[in-house]
Amino acid sequence: MRRPRQLPRQTGRGRRKKLIEALLWNLEWGEHLEFLQDRRDAGKSAPALDRRVLPDQGNAFFWKAFQTLSKARRPAFDGVSDILIADILAYADLVGVRDLDLRGQLCRIVVAMDEAALEWARARKPQPK
Numbered sequence: 001m002r003r004p005r006q007l008p009r010q011t012g013r014g015r016r017k018k019l020i021e022a023l024l025w026n027l028e029w030g031e032h033l034e035f036l037q038d039r040r041d042a043g044k045s046a047p048a049l050d051r052r053v054l055p056d057q058g059n060a061f062f063w064k065a066f067q068t069l070s071k072a073r074r075p076a077f078d079g080v081s082d083i084l085i086a087d088i089l090a091y092a093d094l095v096g097v098r099d100l101d102l103r104g105q106l107c108r109i110v111v112a113m114d115e116a117a118l119e120w121a122r123a124r125k126p127q128p129k
Helices: 013-041 057-070 085-094 100-124
Strands: none
Touching (some): 013 057, 057 085, 057 100, 085 100
16 A cells, blocks of 8 residues: 555656665765775775765756755654655746656656655664663
8 A cells, every 4th residue: 555645656667766766875984085085085984985975966856856855855754754745846837847746756756865865864864762
């Protein structure tokens, strides 16, 4: 059974997978990027940097949409809320996306990235004892 905010799946799974891989690397190591690069520049090992996944240039639109929408999250009882479909569509309107297929793809990709980011955050949240 699908959760209410999930959209029907269509093409573009490879695109979503690459973006989610880049997102998870960024969540885990992004704040340490400068340190990792300095370490590598000093001739030391930086295995996390070797595993870095960058979004493809063709995915820059989806990456930027997710980054922008992530900053506009509403507070929720358990931390942060999901990115709403209405917010994604408002973003699409703001940047002038009128094509229905692209709007649908934007919604599916941002929702998938959002689910991955929230799952990552929940896994690191301290559990009450």
